[in-house]
Amino acid sequence: MGYALLAGWLPGERMVKAHIVEPVVALRERAEAIGATASVDISGIPPGFDPAAIVFAVKPQHLCDLLPAYLRFAQDGAFFLSVAAGIEIAAMADVVGTDVPIVRCMPNMAAAVGAGMLVCCANVMTSKQQRHLAERLLSPAGKVVFIDDEALMHTVTAVSGSGPAYVFHFLECLERAGTAGGLPDALARDLVLQTIYGAGLLARKSSDDPAVLRRQVTSPNGTTAAALAVLMGEGGLDTLLARTVEAARVRSVELGAH
Ligand SMILES: NC(=O)C1=CN([C@@H]2O[C@H](COP(=O)(O)OP(=O)(O)OC[C@H]3O[C@@H](n4cnc5c(N)ncnc54)[C@H](OP(=O)(O)O)[C@@H]3O)[C@@H](O)[C@H]2O)C=CC1
Ligand SMILES: O=C(O)[C@@H]1CCC=N1
Structure with a gap:
């Protein structure tokens, strides 16, 4: 799913600069082939890289273990965007704090051809600009909607995600x-x-x-x-x-x- 999103940003005229953290070599190479930089772990993120968004497209079971390592980017103004099924914003905030802007998104596989359905929920810490940026990042992958009631995300996942x-x-x-x-x-x-x-x-x-x-x-x-x-x-x-x-x-x- 991470690659489907990445492919909507790169290559292109959108001026998106992306760095991918991915343990699997073939997947790193695939990301590099379309213009991203990539590293096996977080230590390979280039010094001075100042992301506006950190996108988490890892297995739901890994997500909360990974978040703390990326907290420094949130402290520098980035927001977190997760596509992990099932994991609530509150569970992520439990790990990184309630002051981190978090957008939870449920995309679907048609994102790979720009025809996905992407349903998002944002916490109150997410600014209007960050919400707008999330929408801009996700819209090359398909139709983006924001909903207020996060409890609906389980059914969203069951209908459009799966x-x-x-x-x-x-x-x-x-x-x-x-x-x-x-x-x-x-x-x-x-x-x-x-x-x-x-x-x-x-x-x-x-x-x-x-x-x-x-x-x-x-x-x-x-x-x-x-x-x-x-x-x-x-x-x-x-x-x-x-x-x-x-x-x-x-x-x-x-x-x-x-
Ligand atoms: N597939 C789909 O249609 C949809 C998927 N999603 C969500 O997208 C997420 C990804 O799922 P899916 O695309 O199916 O892919 P997978 O769950 O198969 O892959 C997730 C990727 O994350 C990698 N990963 C594990 N640990 C780290 C780490 N420390 N840092 C960076 N990357 C790591 C995995 O590596 P490894 O294999 O070694 O663990 C793997 O390459 C899931 O949370 C899922 O719920 C949401 C909507 C639709
Ligand atoms: O099967 C899954 O858990 C993920 C979430 C929705 C589609 N694939």
Whole structure:
């Protein structure tokens, strides 16, 4: 996820200077290849480097252990921006103090193509300028919204954070169903990718509700009606997705409890 964000800043005309702390050599090299400097640990940050933001894109389980080492940058005016699932602003402030400006963000993987959904929460120490900077840093990755109620971040994570995986699985299943119906593999892949892309784009651009669009596809007594009798039947997709999202939400709460 860190690389997806970085790739939105570099290379380019945006004048962003980024230094990456990354223990894995291949990932450091990948960051360097697009114009960042990189080091294996914090001691490699160039002297005089004066960041406006420190972005934490590490595993949730690592986040709070890492924060104190970066406190000096916050004391020099930087704000912290975390994309770690589950970890609340209060848990970070417990480690570094409540006077540190912290933005918590839940992006999703579509950030890699600039079409992500990025939902943010900021603590009261975050200035208007820092909020604005966070928005500017995140917007190359997709649509950015700020919400006030941090408690919603668990459900945000379960819907848009993990959501691309649900869509990818839907894609896998539809493709398998297509090949089971006799389609060659490559054709099944094309059909499914273009259908999901096109339907997503249409739903995004249309002023109609998805339910209205669905009804427009569904000719009376036609093929879609036959299909939806299964998909929308008892124990169908609605029930399955409610359970799916709840499982992710519960896991996000668990990650935050450690
Ligand atoms: N993947 C996604 O779609 C999304 C991920 N996120 C969040 O993004 C974060 C990163 O997840 P993800 O992109 O999946 O990647 P991973 O969790 O696989 O990778 C995190 C990276 O952090 C590295 N790391 C560990 N310790 C340090 C350290 N001391 N300093 C710097 N880096 C370190 C890891 O190295 P190592 O492998 O050696 O531990 C790894 O390269 C997570 O907190 C996740 O919740 C949020 C939204 C969506
Ligand atoms: O699976 C995860 O925990 C992360 C957060 C959302 C997407 N990936």
